[in-house]
Amino acid sequence: MAETRANRPAPYDSGSRPGPVAETPAGPGADVPRGPVAGTDLHLELSGGGSLRNRLMNALREAVRSGRLAPGTRLPPYRGLAHDLGIARNTVAAAYAELVEEGWLTARRGSGTQVAPRAAVRPARAHGPRRRTTRRVLHDLMPTSPDAAAFPRTAWLASARRAVVAAPNDAFGVGDPRGRPELREALAEYLARARGVRAEPDRIVVCSGFAHGLRLLGGLLKGPVAVESYGLAFHRGILEETGRSTVPLPVDPHGARVGDLPGTGAEAVLLTPAHQFPTGGPLHPERRAAVVDWARASGGLVVEDDYDGEFRYDRQPVGAVQGLDPDRVVYIGSAGKSLSPALRTGWMVLPGWLVDDVVAAKGAREMWAGVVDQLTLADFVAHGSYDRHLRHMRRRYRGRRDLLVRTLAARAPHIGVSGIAAGLHAVLELPEGTEEAALRAARRQGLALEGLGAYRHPDSAMPPRDGLVIGYGTPPEHAFAAALEALCLALPAPP
Template identity: 70%
Template sequence: MEPKVNPGEASPVGGAGEGRATGGGGPVRGGAGGEPGGPGSDLHLELSDGPGGRRGALMRALRDAVRTGRLAPGTRLPPYRTLAADLGLARNTVAEAYAELVAEGWLTARQGSGTRVADRAAPPDSGRPRRPTTPSRPRRPVHDLVQGTPDASAFPRTAWLASARRALTAAPHEAFGPGDPRGRTELRHAVAAYLARARGVRADPARIVVCSGFANALRLLGQVIDGTIAVESYGLGFHRSLLTAAGRTTFALPIDEHGAQVRELPGSGAAAALLTPAHQFPTGGPLHPARRAALIDWARAEGGVVLEDDYDGEFRYDRQPVGAVQGLDPDRVVYIGSVSKSLSPALRLGWMVLPGHLVDAVLELKGERESWASALEQLTLADFLASGSYDRHVRRMRRLYRRRRDRLVAALAERAPHVQVTGIAAGLHAVLGLPAGTERSVVQAAAWQGLAVEGLGLYRHGEATGVPGDGLVVGYGTPPEHAFAGALNALCEALPPPP
């Protein structure tokens, strides 16, 4: 028989279908709806011999789980029928244990809400003096103008979901097996078609290898290419660190308003050169046509490889499209792209368009199975590209980012006309020139305004020469639309007054 409950009293049991519990190993696992201990969850309890028989053993196990914090306040317990069945106990035994723990204050029970750990049943203080705690990272600033990420609120959720549904419906059965290190053939063909049309890349799908983003590609290439690698004197230190970790030595190519000075390459002994030809990062501007030609001449004459980071190649505002260097010589250039800026870094999808002589080496290094890039997300991206949704999204974001860039330029013209703004013809960031020796103080002043922004010196190679000087790298892609005005105001407040 079920234990009787007096009228008006809450039953210490959950409703139908609330959850399951097992006597097996494992902590509490969240069930349907994402609530710990909610419907469909499992509960690990170890019953030990002792006074009170099986009911006493169950009560001790539940108290211990609450006392140690394994069952947090508010956690919903499985219905007593379910727990009884899984632990091999009588239903009355579990119901009586629940009722007694409710009476003791360990649990609470409300009609329709089930049985839960009481809020006041948190683990007691050990009595030992507590050490002052410090956060592992600073508090998130109020405003964010750090470069490198798109507006996360603008992700095309509806269109992406439609592509995901179509891709899942059409996916062959083998797509749910071990992943191919080359990447899904659907994505490689879609990427080849898009790059040929939009970026002037000569892309054979057989030479495309899917990766989990630019960093993943650089890790692989750093192990495949043997020798010193030339990099631009300003760029992401993270990328240089990846090459160093792969055992590669880097040296800096000076940059100016026309991009990297590639005349430094002949006779340097470099095996490869990592460049951002479409939009030099972070100073801005495309690589001059004459330097593009000289770059290819060097690669052909000395057997070098160009690693082309197509940074911001799709976001241009005041200039004609600049095609990829890879189109000049697919046998000497590795074209690397991703959706981190155009869609979201959360997707972790990118690609390498490789010269034929590097394909097998990269695949051997990746191994027999794809370890990082999800096959289902690859299929979704393939549909997103083939359906035209990607083009529509890029055009929409190009308009949005151009408006933000224009608002940035207008705000500076009104409130800080003495500050020079460069690198604004394309991309998701601008460079603000600062008086010599003021960069660090301006970054600190921005922090006082609750603004996260980075100084230009952060991107400088340790051996860089001919440096551009002090400046700020202002990313206008990150803030959501409603927060952009506040970020601009904080930036203007942090800038130094006219000389």
């Protein structure tokens, strides 16, 4: 060869000076960096036989070939990788240089050494039946999330800064499973003022959301749990995973028929009294009093899911059932609908006799809700930012609801709309036997939504209702009109 490997130009190495690239074994007197070295971390195992340089080259080739190092990934400088692997810098430089020549890597001054751009390897087509193509979702009308674009980033960031600066040092130690006292104090004031909840901070336990709270309670109960005949299968599944069977309570325009509770043998009942999910409407005042009377007489427990009680449009605020008897009602709320499900922050307002059991079930250390988010939410509530955000979003969601109602009145007047006085969803009442066809038509239009049938308890004795559950919180503002246009095209024609 006219040019020896030792004389080849080495790739540029940011942070280290190019030097001779002849291989040098690691050992006493070898050019091995000492002390901590700044740079990019890269895990490599130099297994197999051969020289250190060849083993390093094989490890790098395999990392690139397998996709673990993607095209454009910047590799550590010679000195940093040599220090991490315990080998000579010149050995790394030589390996880099050869892999540059082979086309595995590229080296440019100022950019360091990177994985070369390579054509993506297409995975081999699996033998067997072809998978059905999944239709692309163009419009999300699922009633599961608020408008992500409306998250109050500026106000949240201001609260985060204030909260972190003001936090005591113990806030950054092992977390208290009850939750940060700052958040529990802020929630006690807010829930009393805005939702009619009667609670002291010592009776509030922070959790990661309603599902987490329900799982904690399910593990403490012993008998069956009564649930609304229309509700989330996910919640029924959580109870069943904890060993609790569920008994359906019929639902009508006044909410769950809680008068049926004595005959169910249930130890607890799960309700959405502020806005029944998914059929809509609050629990009638007489039934609110009746369910508390049942709990007192039977020693039972009412679990109140206040999932979107803050959003109301055409009615006076409906207070929490918990306010009627704090010793028989567990109130569970979260920031999932009011702010964002990404926060994973919720709260349980518990009867005093249940607090220690729930804390013990949660565990000795906080493993669920991040402390910084708790501190931030506490500041967000205490400074009035939460109230301002809710008022803003109430106006915004009401505008969407009104547009939904107007559009249906103009384009599909034969379709009834219910459950629209509060919350983030509406129910479109369909002619009998048309729900499945409407769902298929919706999928063809690129709509993500569900029918009432998806929420019906499998043991319910009530005749099934045909309808579509339409969430109007998720679509971004600019896309909502197009989503409604697609929805109208999916609805059944008038009889």
